Amino acid sequence: DSGVTQTPKHLITATGQRVTLRCSPRSGDLSVYWYQQSLDQGLQFLIQYYNGEERAKGNILERFSAQQFPDLHSELNLSSLELGDSALYFCASSVAWTGGLGELFFGEGSRLTVL
Protein backbone atom coordinates (compact mmCIF):
# COMPACT_ATOMS: atom_id res chain seq x y z
CA ASP A 1 0.00 0.00 0.00
CA SER A 2 1.63 3.21 -1.23
CA GLY A 3 -0.58 5.46 0.88
CA VAL A 4 -1.94 7.22 -2.22
CA THR A 5 -5.67 6.79 -2.67
CA GLN A 6 -7.45 7.20 -5.97
CA THR A 7 -11.18 7.11 -6.61
CA PRO A 8 -13.00 5.80 -8.48
CA LYS A 9 -11.09 2.66 -9.44
CA HIS A 10 -13.22 2.13 -12.53
CA LEU A 11 -15.39 4.51 -14.50
CA ILE A 12 -17.42 3.93 -17.65
CA THR A 13 -18.94 6.88 -19.41
CA ALA A 14 -20.01 8.11 -22.83
CA THR A 15 -18.35 10.43 -25.29
CA GLY A 16 -18.96 14.09 -24.62
CA GLN A 17 -19.34 13.58 -20.89
CA ARG A 18 -17.27 14.99 -18.05
CA VAL A 19 -15.69 13.07 -15.18
CA THR A 20 -13.66 13.91 -12.11
CA LEU A 21 -10.92 11.70 -10.74
CA ARG A 22 -9.84 12.17 -7.17
CA CYS A 23 -6.51 11.61 -5.47
CA SER A 24 -5.42 11.77 -1.85
CA PRO A 25 -1.63 11.88 -1.52
CA ARG A 26 0.44 10.16 1.14
CA SER A 27 0.32 11.89 4.48
CA GLY A 28 2.95 14.64 4.46
CA ASP A 29 3.48 14.69 0.70
CA LEU A 30 3.03 18.11 -0.83
CA SER A 31 3.41 17.24 -4.50
CA VAL A 32 0.78 15.50 -6.57
CA TYR A 33 1.32 14.28 -10.12
CA TRP A 34 -1.16 13.02 -12.67
CA TYR A 35 -0.18 10.51 -15.33
CA GLN A 36 -2.06 8.87 -18.17
CA GLN A 37 -1.30 5.39 -19.41
CA SER A 38 -3.03 4.38 -22.62
CA LEU A 39 -2.72 1.02 -24.36
CA ASP A 40 0.75 0.62 -25.85
CA GLN A 41 1.85 3.86 -24.26
CA GLY A 42 4.17 4.51 -21.42
CA LEU A 43 3.31 6.78 -18.59
CA GLN A 44 2.52 10.22 -19.96
CA PHE A 45 2.98 13.01 -17.49
CA LEU A 46 0.01 15.34 -17.38
CA ILE A 47 0.48 17.85 -14.59
CA GLN A 48 2.07 18.40 -11.19
CA TYR A 49 0.88 20.44 -8.23
CA TYR A 50 2.95 21.42 -5.23
CA ASN A 51 1.22 22.69 -2.11
CA GLY A 52 -1.75 23.93 -4.08
CA GLU A 53 0.15 25.56 -6.93
CA GLU A 54 0.67 24.23 -10.43
CA ARG A 55 4.34 23.25 -10.65
CA ALA A 56 4.81 21.61 -14.03
CA LYS A 57 2.73 20.82 -17.03
CA GLY A 58 3.11 17.96 -19.42
CA ASN A 59 1.01 16.68 -22.27
CA ILE A 60 -2.29 17.70 -20.77
CA LEU A 61 -5.10 18.48 -23.18
CA GLU A 62 -7.04 21.71 -22.89
CA ARG A 63 -10.14 19.62 -22.18
CA PHE A 64 -8.45 18.41 -19.02
CA SER A 65 -7.85 20.43 -15.90
CA ALA A 66 -6.66 19.75 -12.41
CA GLN A 67 -6.37 21.40 -9.07
CA GLN A 68 -4.95 20.72 -5.64
CA PHE A 69 -6.99 21.76 -2.66
CA PRO A 70 -5.84 23.17 0.72
CA ASP A 71 -6.07 19.70 2.27
CA LEU A 72 -3.66 18.61 -0.52
CA HIS A 73 -6.03 16.24 -2.25
CA SER A 74 -6.22 16.71 -5.99
CA GLU A 75 -8.83 16.32 -8.68
CA LEU A 76 -8.38 15.75 -12.38
CA ASN A 77 -11.30 16.91 -14.49
CA LEU A 78 -11.75 15.42 -17.94
CA SER A 79 -14.39 17.01 -20.15
CA SER A 80 -15.83 16.53 -23.64
CA LEU A 81 -14.59 13.00 -23.41
CA GLU A 82 -13.48 11.17 -26.53
CA LEU A 83 -12.92 7.48 -27.15
CA GLY A 84 -9.18 8.10 -27.12
CA ASP A 85 -9.34 9.32 -23.54
CA SER A 86 -9.93 5.76 -22.38
CA ALA A 87 -6.89 5.02 -20.27
CA LEU A 88 -5.54 4.32 -16.83
CA TYR A 89 -5.01 7.55 -14.92
CA PHE A 90 -2.46 7.44 -12.13
CA CYS A 91 -1.91 9.87 -9.37
CA ALA A 92 1.44 9.97 -7.59
CA SER A 93 2.78 11.97 -4.71
CA SER A 94 6.13 12.97 -3.31
CA VAL A 95 7.44 15.06 -0.49
CA ALA A 96 9.54 17.43 -2.53
CA TRP A 97 8.60 19.75 -5.35
CA THR A 98 11.40 18.44 -7.53
CA GLY A 99 9.79 15.05 -7.51
CA GLY A 100 11.93 13.56 -10.17
CA LEU A 101 14.94 13.25 -7.91
CA GLY A 102 13.11 11.22 -5.35
CA GLU A 103 10.72 8.38 -5.61
CA LEU A 104 7.14 8.90 -6.51
CA PHE A 105 4.43 6.97 -4.73
CA PHE A 106 1.67 5.91 -7.06
CA GLY A 107 -1.94 5.12 -6.42
CA GLU A 108 -3.59 2.09 -7.97
CA GLY A 109 -5.03 4.15 -10.79
CA SER A 110 -8.47 4.99 -12.11
CA ARG A 111 -9.46 3.10 -15.22
CA LEU A 112 -11.59 5.25 -17.48
CA THR A 113 -13.54 3.70 -20.32
CA VAL A 114 -15.25 6.02 -22.77
CA LEU A 115 -17.89 4.34 -24.93
Add this chain to the structure above:
Amino acid sequence: DQQVKQNSPSLSVQEGRISILNCDYTNSMFDYFLWYKKYPAEGPTFLISISSIKDKNEDGRFTVFLNKSAKHLSLHIVPSQPGDSAVYFCAANNAGNNRKLIWGLGTSLAVNP
Protein backbone atom coordinates in the same frame (compact mmCIF):
# COMPACT_ATOMS: atom_id res chain seq x y z
CA ASP B 1 9.75 11.50 -29.99
CA GLN B 2 10.56 8.78 -27.50
CA GLN B 3 13.45 10.14 -25.46
CA VAL B 4 13.57 7.07 -23.25
CA LYS B 5 13.40 3.79 -25.08
CA GLN B 6 12.93 0.31 -23.77
CA ASN B 7 13.32 -1.65 -26.96
CA SER B 8 12.32 -5.03 -25.58
CA PRO B 9 8.59 -5.12 -24.83
CA SER B 10 8.98 -8.43 -23.06
CA LEU B 11 11.60 -10.72 -21.57
CA SER B 12 11.39 -14.25 -20.24
CA VAL B 13 13.99 -15.83 -17.94
CA GLN B 14 14.31 -18.91 -15.77
CA GLU B 15 14.11 -18.64 -12.03
CA GLY B 16 17.58 -18.27 -10.53
CA ARG B 17 19.11 -16.80 -13.68
CA ILE B 18 19.98 -13.18 -14.36
CA SER B 19 17.43 -10.78 -15.83
CA ILE B 20 18.83 -7.85 -17.78
CA LEU B 21 16.49 -5.06 -18.74
CA ASN B 22 17.79 -2.36 -21.02
CA CYS B 23 16.99 1.28 -21.49
CA ASP B 24 18.37 3.82 -23.95
CA TYR B 25 17.96 7.55 -23.86
CA THR B 26 18.63 10.36 -26.29
CA ASN B 27 18.73 13.50 -24.20
CA SER B 28 22.12 14.35 -22.74
CA MET B 29 20.42 16.63 -20.21
CA PHE B 30 19.10 13.64 -18.30
CA ASP B 31 21.02 13.42 -15.04
CA TYR B 32 19.05 11.01 -12.88
CA PHE B 33 17.52 7.70 -13.79
CA LEU B 34 14.99 5.54 -12.02
CA TRP B 35 13.49 2.10 -12.41
CA TYR B 36 9.95 1.36 -11.36
CA LYS B 37 8.18 -1.98 -11.17
CA LYS B 38 4.50 -2.41 -11.88
CA TYR B 39 2.28 -5.36 -11.08
CA PRO B 40 -1.13 -5.72 -12.76
CA ALA B 41 -3.87 -3.66 -11.14
CA GLU B 42 -1.33 -1.73 -9.09
CA GLY B 43 0.50 1.54 -9.54
CA PRO B 44 4.21 1.58 -10.30
CA THR B 45 6.55 1.30 -7.33
CA PHE B 46 10.02 2.75 -7.12
CA LEU B 47 12.77 0.17 -7.38
CA ILE B 48 16.18 1.75 -7.73
CA SER B 49 17.81 4.90 -9.06
CA ILE B 50 21.17 6.17 -10.23
CA SER B 51 22.68 9.59 -10.60
CA SER B 52 24.66 10.47 -13.70
CA ILE B 53 27.76 10.94 -11.57
CA LYS B 54 27.79 7.21 -10.89
CA ASP B 55 28.04 4.24 -13.18
CA LYS B 56 26.61 1.62 -10.84
CA ASN B 57 24.15 1.39 -7.99
CA GLU B 58 23.31 -1.79 -6.16
CA ASP B 59 20.45 -2.67 -3.85
CA GLY B 60 20.21 -6.31 -2.90
CA ARG B 61 19.40 -8.38 -5.96
CA PHE B 62 19.00 -5.27 -8.11
CA THR B 63 21.84 -3.41 -9.78
CA VAL B 64 21.58 -0.55 -12.22
CA PHE B 65 24.44 0.24 -14.57
CA LEU B 66 24.79 3.53 -16.41
CA ASN B 67 26.90 4.05 -19.52
CA LYS B 68 26.72 7.77 -20.23
CA SER B 69 28.78 7.67 -23.39
CA ALA B 70 26.39 5.15 -24.88
CA LYS B 71 23.35 6.80 -23.28
CA HIS B 72 22.38 3.39 -22.00
CA LEU B 73 21.35 1.95 -18.69
CA SER B 74 20.48 -1.52 -17.63
CA LEU B 75 18.83 -3.17 -14.66
CA HIS B 76 20.21 -6.50 -13.54
CA ILE B 77 18.22 -8.80 -11.29
CA VAL B 78 20.20 -11.66 -9.80
CA PRO B 79 18.92 -14.19 -9.02
CA SER B 80 15.55 -13.74 -10.68
CA GLN B 81 12.50 -14.91 -8.75
CA PRO B 82 8.94 -15.58 -9.93
CA GLY B 83 7.78 -12.63 -7.82
CA ASP B 84 9.89 -10.37 -10.02
CA SER B 85 7.47 -10.97 -12.87
CA ALA B 86 6.13 -7.49 -13.60
CA VAL B 87 6.44 -4.59 -16.00
CA TYR B 88 9.60 -2.56 -15.47
CA PHE B 89 9.68 1.09 -16.43
CA CYS B 90 12.80 3.12 -16.96
CA ALA B 91 12.45 6.85 -16.26
CA ALA B 92 14.84 9.73 -16.71
CA ASN B 93 14.91 13.06 -14.97
CA ASN B 94 15.54 16.03 -17.20
CA ALA B 95 17.62 18.60 -15.39
CA GLY B 96 17.01 21.08 -18.17
CA ASN B 97 13.25 20.78 -18.31
CA ASN B 98 11.82 21.61 -14.94
CA ARG B 99 12.72 18.18 -13.69
CA LYS B 100 9.98 16.28 -15.50
CA LEU B 101 10.31 12.54 -15.41
CA ILE B 102 10.35 11.02 -18.89
CA TRP B 103 9.22 7.41 -19.00
CA GLY B 104 9.92 4.48 -21.26
CA LEU B 105 7.14 2.20 -22.45
CA GLY B 106 8.12 -0.61 -20.14
CA THR B 107 9.43 -4.16 -20.43
CA SER B 108 7.29 -7.04 -19.25
CA LEU B 109 9.45 -9.55 -17.39
CA ALA B 110 8.28 -13.12 -16.88
CA VAL B 111 10.34 -15.26 -14.52
CA ASN B 112 9.49 -18.90 -15.05
CA PRO B 113 9.79 -21.42 -12.19
